[in-house]
Amino acid sequence: MTFEKTPGWLDWYQGPTKPQFKVPAGAVDAHCHVFGPGEEFPFAPERKYTPCDASNEQLYALRDHLGFSRNVVVQATCHGADNRAMVDALVHSNGKARGVATVKRSVTDAELQAMHDAGVRGVRFNFVKRLVDFTPKDELVEIAGRIKELGWHVVIYFEAVDLSELWDFFTALPTTVVVDHMGRPDVTKPVDGPEFELFVKFMREHANVWSKVSCPERLSVSGPPALNGEQNAYRDVIPFARRIVETFPDRVLWGTDWPHPNLKDHMPDDGLLVDFIPHIASTPELQRKLLVDNPMRLYWPEEK
Numbered sequence: 001m002t003f004e005k006t007p008g009w010l011d012w013y014q015g016p017t018k019p020q021f022k023v024p025a026g027a028v029d030a031h032c033h034v035f036g037p038g039e040e041f042p043f044a045p046e047r048k049y050t051p052c053d054a055s056n057e058q059l060y061a062l063r064d065h066l067g068f069s070r071n072v073v074v075q076a077t078c079h080g081a082d083n084r085a086m087v088d089a090l091v092h093s094n095g096k097a098r099g100v101a102t103v104k105r106s107v108t109d110a111e112l113q114a115m116h117d118a119g120v121r122g123v124r125f126n127f128v129k130r131l132v133d134f135t136p137k138d139e140l141v142e143i144a145g146r147i148k149e150l151g152w153h154v155v156i157y158f159e160a161v162d163l164s165e166l167w168d169f170f171t172a173l174p175t176t177v178v179v180d181h182m183g184r185p186d187v188t189k190p191v192d193g194p195e196f197e198l199f200v201k202f203m204r205e206h207a208n209v210w211s212k213v214s215c216p217e218r219l220s221v222s223g224p225p226a227l228n229g230e231q232n233a234y235r236d237v238i239p240f241a242r243r244i245v246e247t248f249p250d251r252v253l254w255g256t257d258w259p260h261p262n263l264k265d266h267m268p269d270d271g272l273l274v275d276f277i278p279h280i281a282s283t284p285e286l287q288r289k290l291l292v293d294n295p296m297r298l299y300w301p302e303e304k
């Protein structure tokens, strides 16, 4: 089956630079995706976008190029609840990748167990309206209860303005809860203003809540973009990510977000994205927690 990309689609960056920042040994890229390839793993009929292909071989070549050791592959909405491409990536990783799936209430216990055996350790609940149709909360509660039995966690993706409305649902989840991209703050607002304070309160009052401090390229308004050797990219995002890393050093994760779905403005050089890390985690200890200790505790606890 061949697919036509969404008009204006930006393909991932070819030939990323070698990062100047050397990540610590055993670093984990804890948020990335695979797309298809569409011929082998067709995109879902209910998808809101059609991406370019981005295979697991290409993902693992990037991992090696950037100096990372492992990946967490997160199911992208263009594959709906058909997790085959993501699971195939885990199966071909030599144990170096774990996954986060999207499931429906109709998933069977045997299917969940098969995903667990392949390396899936979480499910993603997506509340970003441009990406998914609404799923009833009672269905999500039921799923959360079932995956808890497997020791999995829930990854949540939402926009900052929706946090107050989703608060009661999120705070009742019975598992570890990992927030994608700091809950997508509006970085033109103050880092100590009411909107981001609510997110900090969410983490402060709930010790089971973690955050990915990823995706500056998605959150930044004033840039400059991670292109053309820029070593000080996305300056407007730094205070937000830094605050979360320094306040909750044991509950933060970082990922490239390769192949960067739905960017409209530019496609970042992934090598320069890695060079962003020391701006938000400024000491070797913070870097080790962010890139090694925390993701290992969550995704490979048996190795700790």
Ligand SMILES: O=C(O)/C=C(\CC(=O)C(=O)O)C(=O)O
Pocket: 033, 075, 076, 077, 078, 131, 157, 180, 257, 260, 261, 262
């Ligand atoms: O890569 C991300 O985390 C963000 C996405 C895409 C996405 O999450 C998905 O398709 O599942 C976005 O904001 O468009």
